[in-house]
Amino acid sequence: MSGVPPTIPALVETAAAAYQDAEAVIDGDRRVSFNQLAALVQAGAGECIRRGVKPGDRVGLWAPNSLDWVVAALGALAAGAVLVPLNTRYKGDEASWILDRSGATLTFVSPPFLGNDYPGMLAGRSGVVVLEPSLWDKGPTADVTNRIAAVQPHNVSDLIFTSGTTGHPKGVITTHEQTLQVFDTWARIVGLRPADRYLVVNPFFHTFGYKAGIIACLLRGATIVPQPVFDVPAVLDLIERERITVLPGPPTLYQSILDSPDREKRNLSSLRLIVTGAAVVPVVLIERLRDELEVETILTAYGLTEATGTVTMCRQGDDPETIATTSGRAIPDTEVRVVDEAGNDVPTGEPGEVVVRGYNVMQGYYEDDEATSAAIDPDGWLHTGDIGVMDEAGNLRITDRLKDMYVVGGFNAYPAEVEQILSRYEGIAECAVVGVPDERLGEVGCAFVVQKPGADVDPDAVIAWARERMANFKVPRTVLVVDELPRNASGKVLKFELRELVADS
Secondary structure, three states: OOOOOOOHHHHHHHHHHHHOOOEEEEEOOEEEEHHHHHHHHHHHHHHHHHOOOOOOOEEEEEOOOOHHHHHHHHHHHHOOOEEEEOOOOOOHHHHHHHHHHHOOOEEEEOOOEOOEOHHHHOOOOOOEEEOOHHHHHHOOOOOHHHHHHHOOOOOEEEEEEOOOOOOOOOEEEEEHHHHHHHHHHHHHHHOOOOOOEEEEOOOOOOHHHHHHHHHHHHHHOOEEEEOOOOOHHHHHHHHHHHOOOEOOOOHHHHHHHHOOOOHHHOOOOOOOEEEEEOOOOOHHHHHHHHHHOOOOEEEEEEOOHHHOOOOEEOOOOOOHHHHHHOOOEEOOOEEEEEEOOOOOEOOOOOOEEEEEEEOOOOOEEOOOHHHHHHHEOOOOOEEEEEEEEEOOOOOEEEEEEOOOOEEEOOEEEOHHHHHHHHOOOOOEEEEEEEEEEEOOOEEEEEEEEEEOOOOOOOHHHHHHHHHOOOOHHHOOOEEEEOOOOOEOOOOOEOHHHHHHHHHHO
């Protein structure tokens, strides 16, 4: 398929023409071709129109990954609506807050799933429709074709609310052309291709799962295999049965696969492409994926919702050290700088705030001019709030969130740097470091560690080991062994929850 279609509904139609009877989505026993998907999307648009959705209306979607999520989302866009995905971990009040804030006139919700009664949590709310395959049986309405043709590249495609790690989530506005341009670039850099079979474990309600998953697959003719919940045996089954070739996700996903006791019994040889990020990536993990699973391409990237999900990416051919310790270089036709508090570039190798400018920067926060002005300066630079270091080749290493840096006796400590070192400790599977109050030094580090299967990590031994490998001010004063780290939908550790655990204790 040559060229990038002007809108997402046009992409669905173009993909159907280009890839026709090739498999577009595999969801359990339900397998649909690109032609069939285009027909289902038109039926989804018809359902929205019959329920009163007008161009520009907001349509909420609260459900785990599935074929019906794909149809509802693309159908809403084909009806000219703005998609508002909702985090499946939300409770009723949190979901209602976003639906109220966005002004959603219609909301598709999943039937009860894994103990979450989504319809029940929105009981009494008007415009709530439970997702069922039979929803699409009525087919399109007469004006669906006109609705699709009326959608313009500059129209808002989605309103994705930030994960809300601090305060209320804010709605990020992006357009059809932004989404398509960014993920055409993403797909080209990672080398996604027709006939790839892409297991989407990242939740569709998050920018990465939706756009690097559904949109990228439509752009390249790859098959979408949605996975509603990350479960190691289920993922191993799917990789083996469906000959999965592409598996993006956070580092913990691959660690779980590599450490699975069943892994040796499985044929995982089809896997060829892994894209990761969102957390510290140990060099040893990259090496294990290459050596033990023989994965051909492993790339890391960095992005945020406010930059349409993608800011920097490693490139094919980068060495394991670059892939593990950096998030690569700016995507084409965008700019990335590292600046001090005054907005001046810091010297190469020095930490500062990461700022971004280009076609990937959001249109702004929904109905929040003050927050938009605080995030995007008059010269168009998006201030990410992330601390990073750039090397001479332009590779960016994210060291922390601005708010996560802590000061130990006058020295700046960056948790990601400490985590990278601690991840080399033999018994540690993953770790997270936060700054906690200290009477003498102001703040010190506290490390939360998850043990590898069968390991017995001694906190005192970890601290002694760390003292031999990092400056004293960086060494965590406390090491706490935990079963798992709290994470948001994109795999990022929720540091504020860890701080609260320390405060409560």
